[in-house]
Amino acid sequence: MRLAEALTARADLQRRVEQLRARITANARYQEGEEPAEDASALLVEAEEALEALRGLIGRINATNARLDLGVDGTMTDALAARDVLRWKHSVLADAAAAASGTAGFRQMRSELRQLSALPVAPLRVRADETARELRELDNRIQQANWTHDLEE
Template sequence: MKLAEALALRADASRRVEQLRARVIGNARHQEGETPSEDPVALLAEADGVLDSLETLIRRINRTNSTVAVAPEGTLTDALARRDVLRLRHALLTGAADAAAGRGGARQLRSELKMLTELPVAELRARADVLAREIRELDMRIQRTNWEADLLED
């Protein structure tokens, strides 16, 4: 199985657990004299099985991520960490640029004090654009690796 397939299975299992959780909660209590529409004990047992499978899958994914190489970042784990930090850095720069440009602020009337910026908006946006390109390129390398790498056994 390819790593990308395992990632899709992980997402499906996570959604399944959330659906089962909602169904358990919805059927955990009922009025006296009535029966719940579904057996919450059976739903919990089903959720336990899905969670056990999910744990095994996550272990295999993590093991694979820590051994598969993605040039020039190092391992897939290194590349994922790099991508996470690039996304945070991009959000910081775009947020700072938006705030400095006055986006999301109150309207300024002539009688109000003039607002000045301490940040170079154009420079921040240019840096954010460079980061966005780096994120896209790294994400493509990660996705390619996900489809090329075989998932390691447990």
Template sequence: MKLAEALALRADAARRVEQLRARVTASARYQEGEAPAENAETLMTEAAEVLGELESLIRRINRTNAASLVEGGTLTDALARRDVLRLRHSLVTSAAGAAAGEGQRGFRQLRSELKMIPALPVGELRGQADDLARQLREVDTLIQRTNWEVDLLD
């Protein structure tokens, strides 16, 4: 099985656990004299089985990520880089937007109102954001390609 397939199975298992959690919660109490919509104990057993499968997938995915070499390190390194690039891009775009006055009134209605001046260079920040977005795309493409090339480890 390829790593990408395992990632899809992991996402499915996580969704399934969340669905089972909601069903257990809905069936955990019922009114006396009525039957519950579903058997909560059976749902709990099913959830425990899915959680066991999820744990196994996560362990195998993590082992595979740590052992798979890509440009400049392991796949785990590339995932960390992607996460930090996303955070950095978000920070820079937020800073540029705030400095540009996005979401705020962009003009003075009265001459007596104080003029707002950007504390950061908006154009420079937008250029940094563009560069970060490019780097993020490149790392993400590398990760996606590797996910379809690498076999999942046991």
């Protein structure tokens, strides 16, 4: 199984557990004289089995990521950490540029004070764009590795 297939299977298992959680919650109590739509105990057993399968799959994915060498990006684990940080950095830069560009220099009435930007908007946007490009390139390398490497046993 390719790493990308394992990631898809993990997402499917996570969705399944969430669906089971909702069904268990909906059937955990019922009104006297009626029967629940589903057996909450059986659903709980099914959820525990899915969670155990998820634990095993996550362990294999993590082991693969720790050993998978992506060259200049380090291991897959290193690349995933770098991608997370790039996402945060892009968000901070884009939000800062948006906030700084807000109402700079605009007055509604003569008696109001002008709002001035504390940050240089254009350079912030350039840095945000560069960070977005870095993020896209790294994400492409991660996705390529996901589809070209097998999951460890």
